[in-house]
Amino acid sequence: MELMKESGALTPHLAGVTVGILIGLGVYTFGYANGASYLTADPAACTNCHVMRPQFEGWLKASHRAAAVCDDCHSPPNVVQKYLNKAVNGFNHSLAFTTGRYPDDILITERNHRVANAACMKCHLEITTPILAPRHDASETRCTSCHRDVGHAH
Amino acid sequence: MPESTGKAKIAGIIATTAVLTAGVAALLVNVFEHKQEARQTFFRVVDVNDDTDDPALWGKNFPLHYDAYKRTVDMQRTRYGGSEALKRNPTAADPRDKVSAEKIDEDPRLKRMWLGYPFSVDFREERGHAYMLIDQRHTRRVLEFKQPGACLNCHASTYTFMKQLGAGDLTAGFEKMNKMPYVEATKNVKHPVACIDCHDAASMALRITRPAFLEGIRNWKKSQNVPNYDPNTMATAQEMRTFVCAQCHVEYYFQGDDKRLTFPWHKGLKVDQIYDYYEEVKHKDFTHKETGAPVLKAQHPEFEIFSMGIHAASGVACADCHMPYKREGGAKISDHHVRSPMLNINRACQGCHRFSEDEIRNRVELIQTRFIESRNLAMNALMDLIEDIRQARDAGATDNQLHGAWAAQRKAQFFIDFVEAENSAGFHAPGEELRILTQALDSIRKGQIALRQVAPKPRAANTAGPAPGLRRGD
Numbered sequence: 001m002e003l004m005k006e007s008g009a010l011t012p013h014l015a016g017v018t019v020g021i022l023i024g025l026g027v028y029t030f031g032y033a034n035g036a037s038y039l040t041a042d043p044a045a046c047t048n049c050h051v052m053r054p055q056f057e058g059w060l061k062a063s064h065r066a067a068a069v070c071d072d073c074h075s076p077p078n079v080v081q082k083y084l085n086k087a088v089n090g091f092n093h094s095l096a097f098t099t100g101r102y103p104d105d106i107l108i109t110e111r112n113h114r115v116a117n118a119a120c121m122k123c124h125l126e127i128t129t130p131i132l133a134p135r136h137d138a139s140e141t142r143c144t145s146c147h148r149d150v151g152h153a154h
Numbered sequence: 155m156p157e158s159t160g161k162a163k164i165a166g167i168i169a170t171t172a173v174l175t176a177g178v179a180a181l182l183v184n185v186f187e188h189k190q191e192a193r194q195t196f197f198r199v200v201d202v203n204d205d206t207d208d209p210a211l212w213g214k215n216f217p218l219h220y221d222a223y224k225r226t227v228d229m230q231r232t233r234y235g236g237s238e239a240l241k242r243n244p245t246a247a248d249p250r251d252k253v254s255a256e257k258i259d260e261d262p263r264l265k266r267m268w269l270g271y272p273f274s275v276d277f278r279e280e281r282g283h284a285y286m287l288i289d290q291r292h293t294r295r296v297l298e299f300k301q302p303g304a305c306l307n308c309h310a311s312t313y314t315f316m317k318q319l320g321a322g323d324l325t326a327g328f329e330k331m332n333k334m335p336y337v338e339a340t341k342n343v344k345h346p347v348a349c350i351d352c353h354d355a356a357s358m359a360l361r362i363t364r365p366a367f368l369e370g371i372r373n374w375k376k377s378q379n380v381p382n383y384d385p386n387t388m389a390t391a392q393e394m395r396t397f398v399c400a401q402c403h404v405e406y407y408f409q410g411d412d413k414r415l416t417f418p419w420h421k422g423l424k425v426d427q428i429y430d431y432y433e434e435v436k437h438k439d440f441t442h443k444e445t446g447a448p449v450l451k452a453q454h455p456e457f458e459i460f461s462m463g464i465h466a467a468s469g470v471a472c473a474d475c476h477m478p479y480k481r482e483g484g485a486k487i488s489d490h491h492v493r494s495p496m497l498n499i500n501r502a503c504q505g506c507h508r509f510s511e512d513e514i515r516n517r518v519e520l521i522q523t524r525f526i527e528s529r530n531l532a533m534n535a536l537m538d539l540i541e542d543i544r545q546a547r548d549a550g551a552t553d554n555q556l557h558g559a560w561a562a563q564r565k566a567q568f569f570i571d572f573v574e575a576e577n578s579a580g581f582h583a584p585g586e587e588l589r590i591l592t593q594a595l596d597s598i599r600k601g602q603i604a605l606r607q608v609a610p611k612p613r614a615a616n617t618a619g620p621a622p623g624l625r626r627g628d
Contacts, residue, residue: 011161011164012164014164014168015164015167015168015171018167018168018171018172018175019167019171021171021175022171022174022175022178025175025178025179025182026178028182029178029181029182029185032182032185032186033181033182033185049188049192050188050192050484051481097188098181098184103500103501103504104479104480104481104500104501105500105501105504105505107504107508108508148508154505154506
């Protein structure tokens with residue numbers, strides 16, 4: 001009886017220990033993978049995995065280097081949307097990078113293209129209004145259709 | 155009872171946690187691996203030097219590049235290019251178990267254009283780099299005709315052989331190899347084009363090893379008032395990514411009895427300038443069997459045509475599309491599986507052209523379809539001219555009377571062959587290639603006008619002289 005009682009008391013501890021190991025390993029992995037950096041706007045975070053290196057290096061040499069970091073163009077300005085966007089992209093990118101299922105020359109998705117195009121307007125709305133006014137659907141002509149390399153080459 | 159439910163709950167927590175922990179550990183290892191591959195590592199496991207021609211040895215130091223290089227054995231078609239593997243039974247004399255299709259059977263007009271020249275006997279679809287030596291050794295053009303060692307310049311790794319022949323002097327070795335009978339020369343080489351033909355063994359930098367290109371580009375640059383041009387010391391890294399290919403993917407001829415491999419760039423790279431050069435040195439490759447015209451055979455002028463196109467004007471090099479950068483782990487290497495960009499659209503095109511693969515393929519094929527249509531019209535017209543000259547000849551026209559038509563055939567045939575032999579089906583410089591075909595059609599038209607003065611059957615030798623302004627030939 002005494003033994004049973006003791007073992008009965010031991011099991012929750014064991015469960016606690018396993019959960020603790022998971023949390024510890026999880027925290028370590030998060031730290032090792034520089035997880036916290038993704039919550040910042042530091043462009044270096046985007047090159048944690050080497051896939052984005054060409055884009056990062058392109059940005060270093062591009063005209064917008066002085067005016068905008070990755071986040072300014074690739075995240076919506078609203079705080080909620082911004083972190084939602086980071087979460088969706090973060091999940092998709094992690095999945096692609098972990099599984100290796102992505103092309104060498106990465107292409108922006110339609111959703112992210114809309115985000116980037118909207119970001120142009122944050123600063124350049126005034127000057128582009130006359131261009132956009134006569135168009136029913138602004139998406140048919142995107143800023144990047146012509147100004148492709150202002151943020152970064154490729 | 156509550157105790158056992160509690161136990162089951164705890165067991166569930168433990169099992170779930172175990173699975174999750176395993177998942178997180180796997181992720182940790184994956185992150186670790188990705189961090190490792192982001193470091194570009196290189197191990198020099200064997201020493202290669204300027205005499206190491208065996209690519210397998212270089213491959214030990216550069217396994218990723220070598221692995222891709224070996225894949226040039228792949229045989230795959232694109233819409234207008236590439237090749238399919240046709241099964242054949244290997245024999246002792248010819249160990250090949252697969253070959254590509256016979257082009258002169260697929261398009262008999264080619265055969266007629268080349269009548270009187272070995273190309274009318276055997277000319278198969280080109281295959282990947284891996285086959286260059288074995289396919290040359292077993293083509294009927296080599297087996298049934300006496301060919302010089304000069305042919306080897308672009309069908310084998312000849313750098314070490316030429317150096318050895320010239321006792322250290324590459325150009326002297328080149329001159330000796332050109333003169334040798336092919337069957338003798340080919341015994342001295344073992345590999346198709348290999349690492350050493352494009353790379354310096356000490357630095358791995360690109361370098362030119364073919365004397366014919368060094369001479370050719372010196373002559374071309376001289377025509378542009380750049381004296382003593384040497385690509386190995388004066389070309390940019392980006393230019394070298396084209397020049398190493400241009401050691402072979404060019405128009406050439408064998409000059410004189412020494413069979414010196416010569417690139418006809420003395421006046422420039424345009425087909426008109428090359429043709430002018432051939433006119434000036436009065437070169438002919440063969441006499442056309444049906445018409446008696448002194449004609450030329452053009453050879454794969456990829457470099458010349460590409461130089462006329464928009465990609466060259468934009469600073470793109472051959473290697474950018476035919477050996478685009480690819481990722482191997484965190485390392486970016488140029489893909490040594492040299493092939494059609496249409497088989498590798500993401501890496502070859504989409505780095506610059508942000509459209510879907512289908513869109514890009516459609517655009518390329520549209521350019522090529524337009525070219526093929528024009529090429530077929532020009533080819534039909536050439537057949538008509540050849541037929542007309544043959545009939546005039548059969549009807550008794552003298553050589554003197556045919557000079558005008560011959561000159562027209564010579565020019566038209568060379569211009570058509572120039573874009574026909576060029577391996578891009580009109581893509582490398584679309585406007586230029588259509589212009590060349592238009593020039594050819596114009597020449598054919600003039601040839602047929604010249605024949606009008608010969609026909610009907612000449613009664614007196616002095617009634618119809620050669621057409622004015624067209625008298626050429628040898």
